[in-house]
Amino acid sequence: MKKIAILTSGGDSQGMNSAIRAVTRSGLANNFEVYGVRRGFKGLIKNDFIKLGTKEVSDKLYRGGTFLQSARSETFKTPEGQAVAVENLKAKGIDYVVVIGGDGSYRGAQALKRHGIKTFGIPGTIDNDIPLTDFTIGFDTTLNLVTELVGNLRDTMSSHERVSVIETMGRNCGDIALQAGIASGVDAILIPEIEPDIEKIAADVKAGFDRGKSHSIVIVAEGAGNADDVAKKIKERSGLDTRATVLGHIQRGGSPSSFDRVFSSRLGHRVIELIQEGVEGVGLGMEHNQITYHTFEEIFNAKNKIDKKLYQVFEDLV
Numbered sequence: 001m002k003k004i005a006i007l008t009s010g011g012d013s014q015g016m017n018s019a020i021r022a023v024t025r026s027g028l029a030n031n032f033e034v035y036g037v038r039r040g041f042k043g044l045i046k047n048d049f050i051k052l053g054t055k056e057v058s059d060k061l062y063r064g065g066t067f068l069q070s071a072r073s074e075t076f077k078t079p080e081g082q083a084v085a086v087e088n089l090k091a092k093g094i095d096y097v098v099v100i101g102g103d104g105s106y107r108g109a110q111a112l113k114r115h116g117i118k119t120f121g122i123p124g125t126i127d128n129d130i131p132l133t134d135f136t137i138g139f140d141t142t143l144n145l146v147t148e149l150v151g152n153l154r155d156t157m158s159s160h161e162r163v164s165v166i167e168t169m170g171r172n173c174g175d176i177a178l179q180a181g182i183a184s185g186v187d188a189i190l191i192p193e194i195e196p197d198i199e200k201i202a203a204d205v206k207a208g209f210d211r212g213k214s215h216s217i218v219i220v221a222e223g224a225g226n227a228d229d230v231a232k233k234i235k236e237r238s239g240l241d242t243r244a245t246v247l248g249h250i251q252r253g254g255s256p257s258s259f260d261r262v263f264s265s266r267l268g269h270r271v272i273e274l275i276q277e278g279v280e281g282v283g284l285g286m287e288h289n290q291i292t293y294h295t296f297e298e299i300f301n302a303k304n305k306i307d308k309k310l311y312q313v314f315e316d317l318v
Helices: 016-029 040-046 079-091 103-114 139-160 176-184 198-210 227-238 246-254 257-278 297-300 308-317
Strands: 003-008 033-037 048-050 094-100 118-123 163-168 188-190 216-221 244-245 282-287 290-295
Touching: 003 016, 016 033, 016 094, 016 308, 033 040, 033 297, 040 079, 048 216, 079 103, 094 103, 094 257, 103 118, 103 297, 118 257, 139 176, 139 216, 139 246, 139 257, 163 176, 163 227, 176 188, 176 216, 176 290, 188 198, 188 244, 198 216, 198 227, 216 227, 257 282, 257 290, 257 297, 282 297
Parallel strands: 003 033, 003 094, 094 118, 118 282, 163 216, 163 244, 188 216
Antiparallel strands: 033 048, 282 290
């Protein structure tokens, strides 16, 4: 009987539990023995394994976060830490490890591969910043959540004739801010991929109020600026009452969307198929609505790019 272990690492994202469930149930259906590793790579070093069956993953499809929990491990980055993790895996006779997370998690999976462990990566990060996949698990849920929150803030900004500057997550990738901004009809979007023009933004916002608008919304990805600083600059240049809101970790929470539930289920199921096909050492994703995979080396050598055409769509519609 083949054995497979699953771990979640780095920041949590909605749909991680759905992916764990999919790998587990697909594995059980194909006579695998399935284990969960608690607290990510730290759990590999601490030998913190739990056996997963149908009962352990019941009622997990629609729950946010990760019931296996997640933690960052500096020790795992060392040769000594990796050696302990590999020893623990081999002692349990585990043949395969599925790592659900972002770039750092993928690099951990690659490190295990170098030690002879057969690994798979499932892209779990709300930032949508993994190359060679159109989406990452949690992005769609976060996009819907941010769009709803922007709508809530619009109501109160309109009541008080204010400008609202809303900061979203997205240190290196502006997808959340860009797509939520388009979906919300905001007046300006600041993303790390494009140099912002604060003078023009302030002037445009002021012109909107001069035309009779009762509110204005500016959305900024954390990698493009600090909401408080941006709000201060707009206020100084426009004279308008401007407030900053940092959405923070609320963006990571909540039940995954239908899309993320289906997407993560497809990814988890595909992992078991790839094992049976003799494929390993790859990260999975979706391209043109098809589940695809690439080696970790291909993913690391690729560059994640914002859709500049989508930004042009925003500029033409604002």
